[in-house]
Amino acid sequence: xxxxxxxxxxxxxxxxxxxxxxxxxxxxxxxxxxxxxxxxxxxxxxxxxxxxxxxxxxxxxxxxxxxxx
Numbered sequence: 001x002x003x004x005x006x007x008x009x010x011x012x013x014x015x016x017x018x019x020x021x022x023x024x025x026x027x028x029x030x031x032x033x034x035x036x037x038x039x040x041x042x043x044x045x046x047x048x049x050x051x052x053x054x055x056x057x058x059x060x061x062x063x064x065x066x067x068x069x
Contacts, residue, residue, distance in 0.1 A: 001046075004057045005038055007031060021057060022046065 006018045014029040017038035024041045028034030 001053065002056070003042060003053070004059060005035055006059075007034055021053060022049075022051070 003021050007015045010016050015034040016027050017034035018025045019042045022045050024045050026037040026041045028037050
């Protein structure tokens with residue numbers, strides 16, 4: 001099953017990894033570790049809460065105005 005992984009830098013270092021289809025979230029010191037941890041967390045979640053996904057998620061970006069503080 002192919003799912004989405006979103007990685008963002010963590011304030012304390014490393015990366016936060018999120019799967020939006022299941023809501024699972026984890027972290028790792030490197031991109032590779034964060035993805036590996038997310039794969040494990042998502043697999044465990046799906047064992048408990050199976051789901052059928054008929055379509056791939058659409059991933060895009062948005063732009064918002066930046067206001068100086």
